Amino acid sequence: MTELAQQIEAIRAEWGKRLLILGHHYQRASVVAHADETGDSLELARKSGEYGDAERIVFCGVHFMAESADMLSRSEQSVYMPETGAGCPMADMADAGAMAAAWQVLDERGGDWLPVVYVNSTAVIKALCGQNGGLCCTSSNAAKAFQWVLDQGKRIFFLPDEHLGANTAYDLGIADSEVAIYDPRQPQGGLSDETIASAKVIVWKGFCLVHKAFSVEQISQVRDRLPEAKIIVHPESPKEVVRLCDAHGSTAQIIDYVNAAQEGETIVIGTELNLVQRLAEKHRGRLNIKALKPSVCANMAKTNERNLLELLQSWPAAAEIRVDAEVAAEARLSLERMLAL
Numbered sequence: 001m002t003e004l005a006q007q008i009e010a011i012r013a014e015w016g017k018r019l020l021i022l023g024h025h026y027q028r029a030s031v032v033a034h035a036d037e038t039g040d041s042l043e044l045a046r047k048s049g050e051y052g053d054a055e056r057i058v059f060c061g062v063h064f065m066a067e068s069a070d071m072l073s074r075s076e077q078s079v080y081m082p083e084t085g086a087g088c089p090m091a092d093m094a095d096a097g098a099m100a101a102a103w104q105v106l107d108e109r110g111g112d113w114l115p116v117v118y119v120n121s122t123a124v125i126k127a128l129c130g131q132n133g134g135l136c137c138t139s140s141n142a143a144k145a146f147q148w149v150l151d152q153g154k155r156i157f158f159l160p161d162e163h164l165g166a167n168t169a170y171d172l173g174i175a176d177s178e179v180a181i182y183d184p185r186q187p188q189g190g191l192s193d194e195t196i197a198s199a200k201v202i203v204w205k206g207f208c209l210v211h212k213a214f215s216v217e218q219i220s221q222v223r224d225r226l227p228e229a230k231i232i233v234h235p236e237s238p239k240e241v242v243r244l245c246d247a248h249g250s251t252a253q254i255i256d257y258v259n260a261a262q263e264g265e266t267i268v269i270g271t272e273l274n275l276v277q278r279l280a281e282k283h284r285g286r287l288n289i290k291a292l293k294p295s296v297c298a299n300m301a302k303t304n305e306r307n308l309l310e311l312l313q314s315w316p317a318a319a320e321i322r323v324d325a326e327v328a329a330e331a332r333l334s335l336e337r338m339l340a341l
């Protein structure tokens with residue numbers, strides 16, 4: 001164990017159950033090694049509310065995840081990030097003013113819409129969603145969230161990831177012609193009144209660079225070079241890519257897919273590299289696991305053993321993540337509707 005690792009473990013031992021360290025699956029291995037719980041964003045959102053003894057929760061992930069942990073934990077618990085500058089560029093592609101303008105456009109043209117907001121969004125966006133009767137989703141439960149809206153006879157306004165939105169609509173049998181893309185930089189999202197009238201789903205034009213890096217050409221190359229390989233990608237990947245794969249799923253679903261694979265199988269995975277490497281390591285000798293393309297989330301990578309240790313040693317107030325109480329109350333509505341699914 002490195003000296004940094006030893007110091008972190010000594011502090012964890014001293015704090016015992018009063019300290020909870022959560023690590024997203026995309027964190028580097030040296031950080032995951034210190035986590036009490038690892039998981040995808042849905043699992044970690046749930047865990048943050050489950051550890052009643054923890055006085056301090058350290059979230060090793062990106063900013064929106066720590067905000068969710070703050071909103072779902074008890075008010076006496078404090079949530080910290082080792083590196084508060086670790087954001088999610090996709091979450092920042094939807095700001096409150098632009099969402100409110102879009103909502104007004106849709107409301108004036110039908111009023112039968114409900115927002116579905118990917119957890120990869122700011123607390124303010126989640127609050128607007130909660131205020132307007134909508135719910136959050138993760139890539140694990142997006143189909144359930146869409147169905148929740150459809151069952152009420154409503155149409156879906158999804159943000160901020162165009163690709164998860166389009167892929168989820170397709171999974172539910174909704175035709176591409178019924179899915180429209182709202183571009184917040186264009187007047188009325190770049191959509192005509194006719195397009196809005198005929199759409200069943202409107203998706204925000206946001207994306208994740210890490211998953212947008214996967215392409216149809218990469219899939220063709222794998223099919224040529226490794227015809228026996230199974231290919232699975234995260235649904236933040238473009239729909240043209242997802243449709244050529246053997247499977248697609250959230251981080252947790254990719255892990256389950258790999259765990260269930262038969263000995264000797266080759267699996268090519270299109271998601272963040274740290275998770276692919278961890279799976280390859282875990283199944284070494286049993287499975288042949290490869291990355292579709294090495295693609296790293298630069299923001300997830302901002303957390304490391306050094307800033308984790310510094311946080312545990314000094315607990316600076318600036319490292320605490322606290323969502324404004326009014327925003328949190330409304331955002332919690334959309335998170336709780338998701339957790340109740």
Ligand code: 13P
Nearest residue numbers: 040041138139250251252
């Ligand atoms: P999960 O919901 O699968 O954890 O994904 C979060 C994320 O940021 C994917 O890029």
Ligand code: SF4
Nearest residue numbers: 088089090208210297
């Ligand atoms: Fe955001 Fe993409 Fe990084 Fe996930 S992988 S945190 S969506 S930038």
